[in-house]
Structures are given as structure tokens and as C-alpha cells.
Amino acid sequence: MSDTSVDGGTRAPAAVPAPRARRPAARSPRRRGPLNRLLASARYAAPALLGYAAVRAVGLVLLALWDLKHGTHSLHRLSTMWDAYWYQDIAVHGYAGSKPVPGPNGPYQAYAFFPVYPALIKLVWSLLPLPVNYAALLVAWVGALAAAWGIFAVAARLYGRRTGVIAAALWGVTPYAVVESMAYSELVFTAFAAWAMYAAVTHRWIWAGTLSTLAGLSRPTGVAVAVAVGLGAFGALVVRWWRRRDRKTKAPAWWRPVLGAAIAPLGFAGYIGWVGLQKGSWDGYFKVQEAWESQFDFGRSTYKVLRAMLMNAEPVWLTDAMVAGTLAASVLLFAVCVLQRQPLTLLVFSGMMLLLALGDAAYFNSRARFLIPAFALLLPLAAGLARLRTKGAAAAVLAFAALCSASYGGYVVFVYTNSP
Template identity: 60%
Template structure:
């Protein structure tokens, strides 16, 4: 029996899918170009900061604290990466999830790039994929204009410098955005698969999995999706749970991952550490760092934006994801200045701001506001990277 009809059918489907992808890319092009432009401003400002200090801004992007661990794991693996001493115990590579180091390793092996450049290439590609996903969610809910604005806003947040660094937030945000988009378009199995990938990228994958599972099971209860939603809910937490199970096996105890995190003093304390940090910010008479003020402002604004998101009746999966990310950021006992970075993937919190900006009739006014935000974000990013480098 001839296989030519089957082959022609596969070629036709592949061509159709490529055509749809090309159309989607052209539609999202303004968002991607706008995002790339504002991040180019941030990277350019970082280069200027570095030049004034006789160092490389690009080198700084690939050498911030967590970047070392991702690159070491990519080159040496978990077992071959040497722990480092810390105040609460040895820092170990098992605190870091495997998706980002695995991609760095793949790019490093395929392309003639050193690990630090491979790490930046993966991070920047992931940031564009995240901006595309954010645009897709915003455009699906509120239209093309709001989608573009939301993607650009993600590039001018106070801690947007992290989006250009060798960190895993960009990859996690990309997986999260496309998982949410898949759920919104009722592709529940794909939503679960993207969520599984997010769970292999960062510990906050549990927030996405909780949001997606709750939304999927709600659809099952309403009998609107049935099997597909239930299957997506089953797939969603497998990445996060699988990595924790693997670390537990390596460490010989079920809570091995959490004991590794003790060295970073990272655990959920119901917000006690956040409360003490905020209390000290307002009551201590000694020097207050700008980063403390900015992080406090980001947390306060995030709470307000979450309430507005709920009042605007954002879809359940999006509100739950934003809420879960905010709970983790407020409830973690790790460094106070890391909390704004933890909230970078909570892109749903930007939608109320994007909706407000979308009501501006003057394009020049909108462009001026976004350009001003880009310059402020760039200046603060340089401060974070060079003046207060432990902030991320």
C-alpha cells in the first residue's frame, strides 16, 4: 500500500501549522518589538553603569548570584557542582530546578558559546517567549492593544533587569503565560503540559499548578470540559512533584528539598518575616536602602492590583495564579529584597494597569508614559546590579 497520501497529509498539516504560527507571530510582532525595545534600553543603561565602573554590564548580567548555580549545574551536573558554605548551612545545587540549566547545557553543547553566553541566550529567548505569551493572554481577554501594552509593561517593572539576566524567571514566566493561555482557550492538556514544564523550572511552579488544577476541576464540576480538564489537572503538578521526589531520593529523606532550602533560610512562615521587614522599614532610625522601599511599594501595589483584578472579573485561573504568587512572595522567609523578583511571573497583575493605559486616546501620551517607565526601570536596574548587587 502506498504511503504517499499519508505523507502528503502530514506535509499539509505541517504547512498549515507553520502558516498559523507565522500569522500569530506577525500579530504579536508589535508586542515583541515593544518589549525588546524597552529591554534594550535597560541593557544599554546597564552597559553605561558598567563602563563608569570599569566593568562589563553584560558580564554582570551573567554573574548575578543565582546565575552561578545555573551555569555550574549546566556544566558539571548536580552531583559535580561543589556546595558553598553559608550562614545557615552549605548552599547546594539541589535548591535549583533543572529546566533552565538543561537548556543552557544544550545550547552550550550545540553552539560555540561559553556557558555564561549560552545562559544569556536562553534567558533572552525565554523572555521573548514570555512576552509573547503575556501578549496572547492580554489580547485574548481584552484585545490586541491591551495585549501589546501588557507585554511592554512587563519589560518596565522595577525589577525588569532580572528579565535580561541569567535567571530562570523568564523561562518560568513563558511556561506560565502559555499555560494560562491554553487554559483560557480550553486546551487543558496543553495547559497541563506547560504547567509541568513550569514546575521543572522554579519552585513557584506549585502556584501555577494549584491555580490550574483548581480552575480545571471547577470546569469538571460544571461539566463543561470533563475528561480533558481532569487530565490537564493530573499533568500540571508532575514537574514540581517529580523534582522534589528526585531530590528526596538523592538526599535519602522525603523532605530533602526543603532541608536544602534551609541553607538559604527559605521557608514559608505565613508572612512573619515580611511583617518584621516592613516594620523595621518604618520604625528603624538607621539607613534605609532604596531597594527596601521599592520592594515594599511593589508588594503594596501588588495587593491592590490583585483586588482590582478580582473586581474586574479576570478568569479564575489567572486570578488564582496571581493570588498564589503573591501569597508565596509575602509568606516566604527568604531575603526581603527577593520578593519583588518572585512576583515577576505574576503578569496578571499588570492587566488592570494595561486596561487603564489602554483608555488613553493619545498615542504620544501612551508612548511618553511607557518610555519614562523604561528609563526609570533601566536606571533602577543599574542600581540593583552595581550599587546593591544582592537585591535580586
């Protein structure tokens, strides 16, 4: 076609648009550096961490008010009471240098306590000008924040950010949340367990296995994390097999879940084996635990205590009633988790934690403390609170729960004579 117009004139050639300057391609989140990813993740989790810190601060303020009234020192007490002595003694003297303490069922020995928390105490104590008890408390509090972050990450991944924020705060207002302010290993363990669960639900199986190993070196209940990661990895392999049948869907590499499952139990099994070598017997760790009457009896001890509470006319301690209520509520919440079809890894983890708490023959009141890391049981409650339409309703519920938890925590720390 010519450039001549219909009236016989010559048509001017069309102007060619100047090429636009290309903007540099935005870097995807996966291509950002590790520090930038960490900062972005921290900003995303900030409301959850602030909410968790706020509800735990309520408990600390109440304990401080108790200090003013009775002339006690709550921080010192939180950092030294009950099992805190053992962790700090191991940090200072090591396992071989820690002296056994006579007990009614045999000597109490440091080998009953797993090594990660004492190792972290020793590290912080050697780096900072703090007494060992406050170094232990600092490690525990940092572990609690890391655990709240992991709980938020799991809940936000499955249910959304609002539910994640509420879940982290709910973990800070459980009846025995005062333990989250104490120099106990449950906090470091919960941090490893929560992030292991997050790695599992996001299919990062090698990370899940590594974190499971660290959890297994933190507490004996690390076996629950190992079993959960192992079965979750098996489920991932089954899904991979089904995807391979559909040639249009790319199946993930098979070796990642296999390797994750293989390394998951190494921490727990390794420490049990090491204690066995120190004691000259494969069951050396379990013999050490006999001094605390800690052994798995399939729930017979739990049944006897609950039956006595219901059948006997003797007065019941408030702590006994609270532990019994916590166990009953946990069983109910686990049933809800099953009905809501939580991911397999979370269900196995919660179920194993419940099984260990109900089936242990040790001191009855410790069962509620054993369930502190079972954060997935709280997810149905968090999701329900997140759906409340009334403005401020969820915040009001959490504030009231924080006051109740703080009041009961003060009772556990200053009134009740035995350990939680």
C-alpha cells in the same frame, strides 16, 4: 405556459447562464499547517515583541553607558552574578558534580535549583560556540521573548490586541525588570507560566497541564501554576455539568480538564520527590532550602521587616523601600483583578504568587523578584493605558517607565551589594 408573447410572436428562450468556475475553498486557520499557524501568530504578536524588546533595550543601553564610564562589562556581569553561578555549574557538572558552598546556615547546594533552565543552558552550550555564561544569557533572553509573547497572547485574548501589546511592554518596565536581562530562571518559568495560562483561558487543558509540568520543573513557584490549572480545570468541569442540563448546548469532553489537572503538578512534585530520594529523606529538598532560610512562615518575616522599616529610625536602603512598594502595589492590583473578574485561573495564579512572595521567610529583597512572573497583576494597568484617548499618551508613559526601570536596574546591578 407557452413561449408565445402577447403580440402573437414567439418568445426567445431565456439564456442559461454559464456555470461559474468554483474557487478553491479557503483553508480555515485551524486547518493550516503548524508552521503557517506559528508564523501568523508571530505576525500578530510582532508589535508586542518589538515593544518589549525596545523597552528592555533601554536598560541594556544604560548599562552599556555605565560600562564606558567605569570600565566594567555589563553583559558579563548580567550573565554571572549571584544565582547565575549555580545554574551554569549544574549545566557543566550536573547536580552530583556541583560542589556545595559553605554558608552561615549550612552548605548551599545545587539541589535548591530546578532543572529545566540548566538543561537548556547545557543544550545551547553544546550546540553553539559560546562560553557557558553567554549560553545561559541567550537562553534567558529567548525565554524573556517567549514570556512576552505569552503575556501578549493572554491579554489580547481577554482585552484586545492593543492591551496585549501594552501588557508585554509593561512587563518589561517593572521596577525589577533588570532581572529580565539576567541569566536567571524566572524568564523561562514565566514563559511556561504565561502559555499555561493562555492554554487554560482557551480551554486547552492538556496543553495547560503539560506547560504547568514544565513550569514546575523550572522554579519552586511552579506550584502556583499547578494549583491555578487544577482549580481552573475544576471550574471547567462545573461549567460542563451546567451545560449538560441545557441539552441544546454541547458540553466539552470531561476527560480533558481532568487529565490536564492530573498532570499539572507532576513537574514540581517529581523534582521534590527526586531530591528526596537523593537525600534519603522525603523532605530533603526543604532541608536544602534551609541553608537559604527559605521556608514558608505565613508572612511573619515579611511583617517583621516592614514593621522595622516603619518603626525604626535607621536609614532604609532604596531596594528595601522599592520591594515594600512593589508588594503593596501588587496587593492593590490583585484586588482590582478580583473586582474586574479576571478568569479563575489567572486569579488563582496571581493569588498564589502573592502568597508565596509574602509568606516566604527568605531574604526580603527577593520578594519583588518572585513576583516578576505574576504578569496578570499588570493587566488592569495595561487595559487602563489602552483606553487613553490622547494620541501617544500610552507610549509616553511606557517610555518614561522604561527610563525609570533602567535607572533603577543600573543601581541594582552596579551599586547595590546584594542580589535582587
